[in-house]
Amino acid sequence: MAELTYRDAVIRGIAQEMTRDPDVVFIGEDVGKAGGVFKATVGLYEQFGPVRVRDTPISEQAILGAAMGAAMTGLKPIAEIMFSDFIAVCFDYIANEFPKSRYMSNGQVKCPLVVRTGNGGGARFGAQHSQSVENWCMMIPGLKVVAPSSPRDVIGLMAAAVRDPDPVIFFEHKSLYATKGEVPDGEIVDTLGSAKILRPGKDATILALALMVPRALAAAEKLKSERGIDCEVVDVRSLVPLDTQTILGSVARTHRLFTVEENPRLCGWGAELVSIVVDEAFYDLDGPPVRITTPHIPLPAADILEDLALPSVERIVERVQRSLNA
Amino acid sequence: MAKIEDRAPAPKGSLNDEIGEEKRLAMYRTQVVIREAEQRAYDLFLQNLVKGTSHLSLGQEAVAAGFAVAMKPGDLSFCTYRGHAHTLARGVEISKVLGELMQRDIGLMRGKGGSMHLTSVDHGVMGSYAIIGAHLPIACGAAWRAQYKGAKDVSVCFFGDGTTNIGAFHEALNFAAVWKLPVVFVCENNLYMEYTPISDVTAVEHPAADRAASYGLPRIVVDGNDADAVYRTALAAYDKARAGGGPSLIECMTYRYSGHSRADPAKYRPEGELEKWKARDPIKLYRERLKQFGVGENTIMRIDTEVKREVDEATELCKAAPPPSLDILTTDVYADGGFAWRN
Numbered sequence: 132m133a134e135l136t137y138r139d140a141v142i143r144g145i146a147q148e149m150t151r152d153p154d155v156v157f158i159g160e161d162v163g164k165a166g167g168v169f170k171a172t173v174g175l176y177e178q179f180g181p182v183r184v185r186d187t188p189i190s191e192q193a194i195l196g197a198a199m200g201a202a203m204t205g206l207k208p209i210a211e212i213m214f215s216d217f218i219a220v221c222f223d224y225i226a227n228e229f230p231k232s233r234y235m236s237n238g239q240v241k242c243p244l245v246v247r248t249g250n251g252g253g254a255r256f257g258a259q260h261s262q263s264v265e266n267w268c269m270m271i272p273g274l275k276v277v278a279p280s281s282p283r284d285v286i287g288l289m290a291a292a293v294r295d296p297d298p299v300i301f302f303e304h305k306s307l308y309a310t311k312g313e314v315p316d317g318e319i320v321d322t323l324g325s326a327k328i329l330r331p332g333k334d335a336t337i338l339a340l341a342l343m344v345p346r347a348l349a350a351a352e353k354l355k356s357e358r359g360i361d362c363e364v365v366d367v368r369s370l371v372p373l374d375t376q377t378i379l380g381s382v383a384r385t386h387r388l389f390t391v392e393e394n395p396r397l398c399g400w401g402a403e404l405v406s407i408v409v410d411e412a413f414y415d416l417d418g419p420p421v422r423i424t425t426p427h428i429p430l431p432a433a434d435i436l437e438d439l440a441l442p443s444v445e446r447i448v449e450r451v452q453r454s455l456n457a
Numbered sequence: 458m459a460k461i462e463d464r465a466p467a468p469k470g471s472l473n474d475e476i477g478e479e480k481r482l483a484m485y486r487t488q489v490v491i492r493e494a495e496q497r498a499y500d501l502f503l504q505n506l507v508k509g510t511s512h513l514s515l516g517q518e519a520v521a522a523g524f525a526v527a528m529k530p531g532d533l534s535f536c537t538y539r540g541h542a543h544t545l546a547r548g549v550e551i552s553k554v555l556g557e558l559m560q561r562d563i564g565l566m567r568g569k570g571g572s573m574h575l576t577s578v579d580h581g582v583m584g585s586y587a588i589i590g591a592h593l594p595i596a597c598g599a600a601w602r603a604q605y606k607g608a609k610d611v612s613v614c615f616f617g618d619g620t621t622n623i624g625a626f627h628e629a630l631n632f633a634a635v636w637k638l639p640v641v642f643v644c645e646n647n648l649y650m651e652y653t654p655i656s657d658v659t660a661v662e663h664p665a666a667d668r669a670a671s672y673g674l675p676r677i678v679v680d681g682n683d684a685d686a687v688y689r690t691a692l693a694a695y696d697k698a699r700a701g702g703g704p705s706l707i708e709c710m711t712y713r714y715s716g717h718s719r720a721d722p723a724k725y726r727p728e729g730e731l732e733k734w735k736a737r738d739p740i741k742l743y744r745e746r747l748k749q750f751g752v753g754e755n756t757i758m759r760i761d762t763e764v765k766r767e768v769d770e771a772t773e774l775c776k777a778a779p780p781p782s783l784d785i786l787t788t789d790v791y792a793d794g795g796f797a798w799r800n
Binding site (some may be wrong): 156182186188190192193194195196197198199200202203204205206208223226227232233234235236237238239240241272273275295296297298320324371372373374376377407412452 | 588594603608612628786791797799
């Protein structure tokens, strides 16, 4: 067991898979010699060499297209899109190419690749370098979508993503890179499509993802110690495949549902999860489900404005308490 | 210098030169297969037996034939939505192509892809891509895999003149040049993007070749209606790629006889242009050349007759074939064969 940062877990996760399988290759902008703009790939170039860890031009379409062509023909590429906002400039590959090639070809074409990308707010970067865009990918049939919240999950889900035969979009949260967590020694391999109950509770279920997970946990502690409200916090971890059994099971015990989403309000992932719970477990609910989200705005740069926009510990506490007391 | 389209192709070589009789007959046959199958697709569309859209390569057969016959087994083709020709040129059965256009269960992808997405991995046809420019980076990726694995196959990527103005074209060219990838980019310049002449919307005369210098590549323009010229150019590019010499960008001058897609009567063409190009029809020219080189009339007629019969038989096979079974609606979304997104 060792304490590792989320950033170093990315390095260890990629290294674990590159060591295991010589067909795993890694490309992106500044990922090699420079070690990545978030320093989340430091040492990989030195360890695996310039043929397996390769710097690319600023050409997001070429990066994702090349990853797809390599995946179709036998490699297992990991491609980095530096900021997830940039997915917008290569969205054709995410929306039209990776996820449809298998279906359109009646199963002839495979696309086993991982796109890892820095997602989310909190770094005061403004509207084009701070978005949470996992919901852009969740809606596309053929993709898998994961967003780890802890160093251990980064390694385990990275391994699962690289070994998965389908295209996986792997959202790393920029504001979690410096956070630390305990990580066991040796190989770690997790499962896509499994949520985790991080804090059991009996009064309400809080679903969260990535940076919202530590905030939901902190809010749950405050609600318990200050208000006597006992919340169950579920780290959704994987949007596709989605572990609906863990979510529905939790709601069946607590009878209340809250989602904490960094996505702006409209069509955030919580909307889909709430719809599933309402469809399938309506009579388990003792009150209306509540979505705690970023408002329907582009993210501002100034710290006091960004902090006001993203769901905070205080906002989660206030919203849960207000609903339960209603 | 006179434009290629104003010149009659000069016969170069002889029947038993480095191209040889066997390859020449293969190129002739391939061109006739494409011509007959494309014409049949058009006729079937008029009978409402081909639905959706279709983009024909009538008039452009020599490009597909020359590049495909020069390939080795294992080389990979990446096509656009105008991909029937390149798919047939790799030897895919006519009935599977027409079957896909006619939405039959015997179609290449059982009706799940349609005319614009013909794919036959077993034949090295790695897909037909209907988003302009998308497949140039994908071809780079397949070539990167060959380079990484030390394999000797070449990735060949076909696209139209309109593609040269989209970002992915330029990203892929630079990427391939910097990584020295074994990929050959083939621009079929048929003078029109969809309806608009490419010259009206492009800063240079030759939309692909005049951009080659930007990526450190030689400027190559070839007569796309002369299968021998196409073959020689293709082979040189493949040899360069296999030897580690990196990518090539080849612009083939040609002309499409039909409109952009089935919905387009091509009324925008200046008077006489179609006739001028039909006078240098690639199949007519090649038939004359074969005769000039001493190939017997009987050999040529036998190929023509065989191909016509094959297309007739394929048509009847498709007409009699059932539509796709409904249970494939949700198959092959994910690698487990289904579409499950939750537990």
